[in-house]
Amino acid sequence: MAGLYPEYGGKITAGTIKLNGQSVSTLVPYERAKHIAMLFQNPSRQFAMRTVKEQLIFALENLQLSPQSITDLVTATLHQLGLESFKDRQLLTLSGGEQQRVALATVIAMGSDIILLDEPFANVDQNGRRTLLTDLKNMQITQGKTIFISDHDLTGYQDLVDHLYEVDTVQKNINEINQTRLNSVTRETPVHSKLNAASVFGWHDLSFTAATRTLLTPHSFHLPEGQLGLLSGANGIGKSTLFAALSHQINYQGQVLYKNKASERIRIKQWARIVGLVFQNSTDQFIKLTAQDEISLSHQNTLQPHYWTERRIKSAVRKLHLSEVMDHVSYQLSGGQQKKLQVLSMLIMSQPILLLDEPLAGLDAVSLKNVMELVRRTVIDLNLSSLIISHQRIGVTELIDYELNFANQALTIQGG
Template sequence: MATLSISNLTFSYAKTGSTILNKVNIAPEPGSFNLLIGPSGSGKSTLFKLMAGLYPEYGGEITSGTVKLNGQEVSTLVPYERARHVAMLFQNPSRQFAMRTVKEQLIFALENLQFKTQTITELVTATLKQFGLESFKNRQLLTLSGGEQQRVALATVIAMGSDIILLDEPFANVDQNGRQTLLGDLKKMQLTQGKTIFISDHDLTGYLQLVDHLYEVDTVEKKINEINRERLNSVIQESPVHSSLGKTSLFGWHELSFKVGSRILLTPHSFELPQSQVGLLSGANGVGKSTLFAAFSHQINYQGKISYKNKGSERIRIKKWARIVGVVFQNSTDQFIKLTAQDEITLSRQNSLHPEYWTEQRISAAINHLHLSDVLDHICYQLSGGQQKKLQVLSMLIMSHPVLLLDEPLAGLDAVSLKNVMQLIKQTVIDLNLSSLIISHQRIGVTEFVDYELSLTDRTLILKGG
């Protein structure tokens, strides 16, 4: 059974940069189930990358201390040897993929560990069955939903058979049923196979009966401390949604339907998005929520009619339509155009449809509200996942499209950041009379800001609680 230990570790991303982790000491008990919590940007992903040996090889600098795997410096081991013992699931699953299809990705990962052909065949078949992915094996990875990609990435990591499994926000885009199933599978692996499981998560639901050790990032001392598991008893309950629709609307659809390949995702449906309200679009992974947004933004073919101000969208030029319907993508990095966070915000203000609202003072207040002041000069792609989400949402709010669609804008956010983002979305939607719809599997801390909920179920949209 592999052992991993971090001793007196201090790490920063540059010699002159601020310290990310300071004199950290942690040694996960072999065969234990561990949970790491802390605010967005506090260094959780950085710690995991150090444990996996990705840092400092691919970034940053260890100024003191060691990271050892089985008593040997992780950085001295060749990649495939490290991966035999320590496997890591990234926060953004698409960054983990190198091949075209699900099956090809599994084979590729196992080939890199130099397994025999027969062993690879057996492992791929067993893994697809374990995760209920048999029907997915020939699907192209880029056509899968975010939650489906997350399941494939997790399946790939587990198929590698590593003793220590590091999972960075593994359920960010996974529906609640899928989350509970995967958590159960991980616990079973820990108990029956002696795996050491280490998860970073902002959502604490479902962990109380699973976790052996709970760790928290001390944002002042920049250390990692083990804390009492009783913290998991303080999980906040979700507020129910009582849908109440406003009377004014500029955007809607009539007899809208669409499919992907031969698979029908939405049968003919009609609805109008109310102004000055925030709607929640819910539904299981893979039912077509992101595809619905793609139809609204004219990225896929559809049947029926989408209209704005009673004018069919087919009669509006695509360049103008892009100024009407704005989409916050599921993957933050797909949205960034500029290099630094400040440049991204500046570009949004230059193209804002409501520059009179988004004054320098309001933007500065929003930046402070989202705790982004200290990272404005940072490269967008080097921010933490939570910081990227906050920057992405702020940039799109500044653009102020009349119709704002947000696809999993809260994934990877801690409770405080989530509340701050939802407050900003809600206030902007009300002040500027926008029509807004949010896709989110995270419900705790979200539903209290929602005016109505649409659930995509059985190929139709149902207004819940109203």
């Protein structure tokens, strides 16, 4: 619909996408962008500049707007989305949710009549999701925008959307479905935290900063064995940075402990076989070219070869509906398929400590259920200590043993 196919990949086998009676593929890019703007599923693929302000200016310069118009639009858009304090922040230092908000701001600033959004809230916290949905609805009503959103999570769309469509993967059709589907969204199950006493991993007086900001003041905790915890908190609060500290990717103060031994004395190569980290961006995890090669590499290096037999791996591949894409290039899979491949490859590795950063982003309801069940079963069977970051709560909280909330530079146990 954005006119990127077939010039930049893929094929159109039938039909035409038309804008005001003209095929979108015949319009030059900057003319097309004046009318149709698209937000990619992975926001980092949309960035070309260093800072938030520079990125917005660059996008508007490509529309050949006047310098004064660009200045006014950047200021107005940052104010509209509450991003004034982000203006001079470097894009690479932002959290995944913050990057999505900036990418959305860039699309909105372009002023296109038609806005296409691909999983725009995948890494955005619930408050941010509600705010952005309200902003989009106001734009539709007050500015006459046509907004089309692709999303697996139907939370928050009640009373906002005018049409709801569903892709039928069997019949290869797109059908409009009844709005009662939105009202059938189930409520999340409250987390009643209960922690096992047994633990081999934890931290003592841990604290860290980002630039000049203190993210965590001295804190101590032990991850319980054989349990799956949820690390919750707003975008930019420091959740991913905590995982980076625990996996020794950044400097910190205090101690990270494994079997009562200070991890700072353990070589980084050995530490990587103790702490496994599922990155927020799936493609950062891939080493091999195809999905099969990626799984095979994990199988060769698994720490639990008696558990991860070929039979169990094939069963997991089937459960995650990856059987048909095992010979495909990993980087060309859909966002959801990449997530499932990434999680499975790390589960097969089976480090005793498993940290998962937004492993459910972009997954449909069935895939989310299958991934969560597979993660939980592996954690219990192998007695792993595991913590998961997720803004998606429906379909997640019922499989969680405890919740650790990150707010106000501190971590607290919820509901227990």
